[in-house]
Each structure stands twice: as structure tokens, then as C-alpha cells.
Amino acid sequence: MDHVSTIEATKAVVTLDVPLPGIIWGWMITLNMWAKSIGTGVILVGAYLMHKHKKEDMPNLRWLMPLISFIALNVFLFFTLIDLHQPLRMVNIFLHPHWTSAITVGAWMASLFTGLIMVMTVIGFFDEFAGFRKNCSIAKTVRSKSGLYEKVFPFVVFLAFPVTMYTAIIMAQSAARELWVPGAEVIQMMLAALMVGSASLILIANDWSKEARKDLAMILAFSVMFSFLMYMGEYFFSYKAAEVEATLEYVHAGGSYFGQFWAAMVLGYIIPFFISMASMKNENRTMMKFAAVTTLVGLYLAKSTWLEIPQMIPLS
Amino acid sequence: MKLGFLVDLNLCMGCKGCEIACKVENEVPLSSWRLRVKYIDIGTFPDTSRSFTPLRCNHCENAPCERICPVSALHYLDNGIVNVDSSRCIGCAGCMMACPYGAIYMDPESNTADKCTYCAHRIETGLMPACVVACPVEANIFGDVEDETSQISRYIMAHQGNIQVRKPEKHTDPKHYYVGGGNNTLNPLAHERIEGYGLFNNITHLDTIGDPHHSILDRFLTPIFGGHHDNEGNLGFADMPNESEHGKHDAHEEGGH
Numbered sequence: 001m002d003h004v005s006t007i008e009a010t011k012a013v014v015t016l017d018v019p020l021p022g023i024i025w026g027w028m029i030t031l032n033m034w035a036k037s038i039g040t041g042v043i044l045v046g047a048y049l050m051h052k053h054k055k056e057d058m059p060n061l062r063w064l065m066p067l068i069s070f071i072a073l074n075v076f077l078f079f080t081l082i083d084l085h086q087p088l089r090m091v092n093i094f095l096h097p098h099w100t101s102a103i104t105v106g107a108w109m110a111s112l113f114t115g116l117i118m119v120m121t122v123i124g125f126f127d128e129f130a131g132f133r134k135n136c137s138i139a140k141t142v143r144s145k146s147g148l149y150e151k152v153f154p155f156v157v158f159l160a161f162p163v164t165m166y167t168a169i170i171m172a173q174s175a176a177r178e179l180w181v182p183g184a185e186v187i188q189m190m191l192a193a194l195m196v197g198s199a200s201l202i203l204i205a206n207d208w209s210k211e212a213r214k215d216l217a218m219i220l221a222f223s224v225m226f227s228f229l230m231y232m233g234e235y236f237f238s239y240k241a242a243e244v245e246a247t248l249e250y251v252h253a254g255g256s257y258f259g260q261f262w263a264a265m266v267l268g269y270i271i272p273f274f275i276s277m278a279s280m281k282n283e284n285r286t287m288m289k290f291a292a293v294t295t296l297v298g299l300y301l302a303k304s305t306w307l308e309i310p311q312m313i314p315l316s
Numbered sequence: 317m318k319l320g321f322l323v324d325l326n327l328c329m330g331c332k333g334c335e336i337a338c339k340v341e342n343e344v345p346l347s348s349w350r351l352r353v354k355y356i357d358i359g360t361f362p363d364t365s366r367s368f369t370p371l372r373c374n375h376c377e378n379a380p381c382e383r384i385c386p387v388s389a390l391h392y393l394d395n396g397i398v399n400v401d402s403s404r405c406i407g408c409a410g411c412m413m414a415c416p417y418g419a420i421y422m423d424p425e426s427n428t429a430d431k432c433t434y435c436a437h438r439i440e441t442g443l444m445p446a447c448v449v450a451c452p453v454e455a456n457i458f459g460d461v462e463d464e465t466s467q468i469s470r471y472i473m474a475h476q477g478n479i480q481v482r483k484p485e486k487h488t489d490p491k492h493y494y495v496g497g498g499n500n501t502l503n504p505l506a507h508e509r510i511e512g513y514g515l516f517n518n519i520t521h522l523d524t525i526g527d528p529h530h531s532i533l534d535r536f537l538t539p540i541f542g543g544h545h546d547n548e549g550n551l552g553f554a555d556m557p558n559e560s561e562h563g564k565h566d567a568h569e570e571g572g573h
Binding site: 010011012013014020021024025032081084085086087089090092096097099100101102103107158170173174175176177203215223240242243246311313314315316 | 334349350353354355356357358360370372380382383385386387388404405406407408409410412413414415416417418419421422427482486488500505506507509510527536547
């Protein structure tokens with residue numbers, strides 16, 4: 001009964017109402033956003049590295065980049081599907097699309113993107129393992145179309161941008177949740193993709209050239225720094241909307257998400273920033289891999305926090 | 317034609333007749349509400365008052381739920397009602413995230429989004445919404461807001477300066493008005509809400525009614541192999557399992573629901 005004594009005498013009090021609906025979009029949507037960031041992030045970071053460095057500097061990138069993306073995108077699509085209360089009706093998005101909805105536009109783009117990534121994955125795999133199923137007709141056909149990889153890649157990179165960002169538009173269309181400001185969310189989605197894209201590639205960059213690894217550390221350092229600054233800006237200076245202020249109380253001192261939010265900031269942003277900055281001067285591969293793992297964990301926690309706290313306040 | 321709703325909070329006495337009529341008319345499952353009446357206590361003892369605010373879908377002219385729905389399950393009718401086609405709904409809950417008024421719920425039996433439709437099925441046959449008929453003090457006024465001679469239009473004109481809508485800053489252009497409302501009654505952040513001390517804060521319901529947190533596998537299998545029987549959501553007391561059977565069905569505590 002402790003908290004009853006904290007009611008201000010002058011404050012109006014709800015004495016009879018229905019329960020709050022609680023978390024509607026929970027861990028599955030968090031996982032969805034997190035996996036999509038990896039799926040598009042490795043393509044965006046990979047494209048930059050391919051543009052800047054020679055193929056020999058990153059020998060496994062051509063086949064592992066689409067493979068990581070393909071796995072992550074399938075995790076994303078799987079959790080998108082099973083989060084639906086009527087998963088078998090997912091087909092309605094394609095049969096009865098409503099184009100004002102960012103969910104519809106996103107589903108179409110993500111499906112196309114995943115299809116193209118699958119093509120690149122198959123070609124990349126059979127090119128990498130030239131001896132695998134050498135006499136198989138399918139493998140022969142795929143190897144004969146090897147050039148398609150380079151033709152498809154520019155479209156994939158182009159498509160990776162809207163696929164990364166459309167979730168921010170869904171959040172913007174979620175008019176009930178004031179915390180999700182479209183401009184900030186679009187940038188946060190891009191930075192999240194660069195963070196986990198570089199983190200994922202750091203884990204496979206053992207045989208890469210030093211310069212390529214340095215670039216990965218640089219991308220990680222700058223993306224976590226800018227993303228952290230944006231979170232801090234919202235954390236400390238969101239005074240303008242009453243709903244945002246009420247929402248942020250959950251991550252401020254004493255709030256139920258305080259611990260999770262700061263764990264996310266330390267693991268996903270502060271630790272990787274200092275490690276990657278240090279590694280740009282004196283490379284330490286083990287520490288960079290540690291930073292990559294904490295980035296992946298931290299981003300999940302940050303996404304989870306930012307997704308759930310606006311769902312905690314009463315809307316009516 | 318643009319159908320709208322007006323509630324005169326000066327008349328409402330919190331009898332919840334509208335809430336019950338809505339539940340019965342639309343067979344709204346346990347743990348879900350299309351229309352609810354919220355009680356708020358204002359002031360300090362002995363100078364206190366209790367306000368009653370019926371809350372339902374606002375049938376916004378610029379409805380965020382309609383915009384975000386990926387399959388047009390939420391759609392406008394010609395008379396301005398924002399209707400739901402539950403046979404098309406995929407259950408993504410985007411509308412629940414978009415509605416600034418928390419007016420949409422996930423039906424635990426059909427696993428689709430649902431909400432107040434101003435009793436569109438009754439309107440079609442020339443009847444008034446069930447809540448309007450049930451209100452003993454005529455606090456609910458319903459009609460065409462584009463027709464200057466309708467009761468609702470005349471009521472609005474007679475109370476110019478004392479007409480409110482919820483969250484006008486959201487630019488949703490609600491077609492649900494209040495007379496006699498204020499910050500305490502219409503702004504959910506203006507009053508204290510302490511979980512666990514009001515009625516209905518912790519809901520229990522039976523497995524047979526439909527569990528909103530049912531397993532993921534059920535979502536795939538139920539449409540194929542069939543789920544709950546239609547009448548299970550409307551078990552009367554006589555149909556309820558006895559004590560020993562009841563023990564077999566673990567009642568679920570929905571903390572925070």
C-alpha cells in the first residue's frame with residue numbers, strides 16, 4: 001500500500017476503469033527490427049567496403065555478406081509472420097494491399113529485397129565453393145549466371161535504404177505513440193543498420209586486410225556515437241510534449257526500464273565506441289569482436305526499450 | 317452524411333448501461349471493451365466529485381487506424397463510420413498502435429482487431445446504436461453532423477463554447493464530441509492512475525473464452541483445424557463448468573491487462 005500515500009491530494013484519480021492493454025508489440029517486433037537492421041546493414045556496409053577496397057582485401061565478403069543478410073532477413077520475416085494474430089492471412093497484404101500503410105509498402109519491398117538477396121546468396125555460395133556439386137545441372141546453371149551477382153547488387157544496395165527505413169514510417173504512422181518522431185526514427189534506423197552491419201562483418205573479418213578492418217571500426221565508432229547522441233538528446237531534452245515526457249519517465253531514474261535502457265547504452269554504444277576508437281589506432285581483433293557482440297546485444301535492448309515504453313502510458 | 321456522437325457529461329450518471337448494452341449487442345468477449353465508462357474522482361475531501369466519461373472509437377475523419385491498416389480491414393463507410401472487416405484483418409495490431417484513443421482491441425476469440433462501429437449493423441436498418449437506446453438520461457446523442465436540423469447538430473449549436481473532442485492536437489478530426497468535459501476527464505495524463513486498486517485491473521478468464529496470449533502454434537493451426545465453438549464466448553452461469561471442472565482450466569492472470 002506504500003504508493004497509495006504518494007497520491008497528491010489535489011490530483012484527480014481514476015477510481016474505476018478497464019485495465020491497460022499493456023505491451024502490444026513486444027519482443028517479436030523487437031527481434032524483427034533488430035534482425036532487419038542486420039539484414040540491410042551488412043549490405044550497406046559491405047557495399048561501401050566493396051567500393052573502397054579490392055576484393056582480395058575481403059576474400060569471404062562476396063558470399064558471406066548475402067548469406068548473413070539472407071539469414072537475418074528470414075529471421076525478420078519469420079517473426080513478422082508469427083507476430084500476426086492471423087498469420088495465414090499475411091497473403092492479404094499481397095492480395096488486398098492498402099498503399100497508404102507503411103506496413104504494406106514495407107512488406108512488398110522487404111519481400112523483393114529478400115528475393116534478390118537469395119539470388120546473390122546462391123550465386124555467391126556456388127562461386128565460392130567451385131567444387132561443390134560440380135556436375136549438378138542446377139549448380140552449373142547458377143555458376144553460368146555468376147555475372148548476375150554484380151548486376152543485381154546495385155539494385156539491392158538501393159533497395160536496402162528504404163527497407164531499412166520503412167519501419168520508422170510505421171512508427172510515424174503509429175500516431176498514438178508520440179515518442180516515435182519520424183525524422184529521428186529514420187536516422188536511428190539507418191544508424192542501427194550501420195552499427196549491426198559493421199558489427200556482424202567484424203565477426204567474419206579475420207582474414208581481411210588491416211585497412212578494411214580499420215574501416216569497419218570507423219563505421220562502428222561513428223554510428224554508435226551519433227546514435228548515442230540522439231538517444232541522449234531525447235533522454236534529457238524532450239520537454240515539448242506531455243506524452244513524451246510521461247513516456248520517458250520509464251527510462252529516467254526510478255523508471256521500470258531505467259536499468260534496461262542504460263544497459264543498452266553501455267553495451268551497445270559506450271563500450272563499442274571506446275573499443276573501436278582505440279582499435280583504429282592499435283588494432284585488437286579480440287576486443288573488436290567483443291565490441292561487435294556487445295553492439296548486437298545492446299541494440300536489441302535499446303530497440304526493445306524504445307518500442308515498449310510508449311505502450312505503457314494510458315491513451316484514454 | 318457524416319454520423320457523429322455526442323456525450324453530455326453533465327447528464328451521464330455512470331450507470332454503465334451503455335457499456336452493457338454494447339457488450340450484449342456486439343457480443344464483445346470477456347476482457348475486451350468497445351465502450352467503457354471511466355470514473356474519475358476530483359477534488360479533496362470533503363469537496364469532491366466523481367466524473368463519468370464514456371469512451372469509445374472517435375470515428376475520426378482522418379483516422380490513423382485506417383491509414384496504417386495494411387489490408388483495408390479498417391475502412392470508411394459512406395456515412396463516415398470507420399468500420400472493421402474482421403474477415404480481412406491479419407491481426408498485425410498496427411491499428412492498436414496508431415489509435416491515439418486506445419479504442420481498438422484484439423478480439424481474443426477471432427484474433428482480429430475490433431472496435432466500436434457505432435453499431436453500423438443497426439444503423440443500416442434504421443436503428444440507433446445500442447448504447448444510445450440504453451442510456452436512461454439521454455446523455456448519448458447520435459446523428460448526422462452535416463445535417464443542421466439533426467438533434468446532434470442542434471445540440472452542438474446550443475452548446476457552442478462547451479464542446480470538446482479528445483486530443484485535438486492529433487489532427488484526427490474526431491466525430492465524437494463531449495459537452496461538459498475538461499482536462500481531467502478527457503486527458504488521460506491529467507489524472508493519477510494506480511494499478512491494482514480500481515476494479516477490473518486484474519482480469520481472470522477461462523481458457524475456453526480465448527486467451528489473447530495463446531500459443532503461436534495455435535495461430536496457425538486454429539484456422540485450419542478449427543478453434544473455439546462460437547457459443548463458448550457467451551457461456552451463461554448455468555453453462556459454466558462446476559468447481560472441479562473449473563480447476564482443470566487454469567484461470568489466467570493477466571497482469572496489467
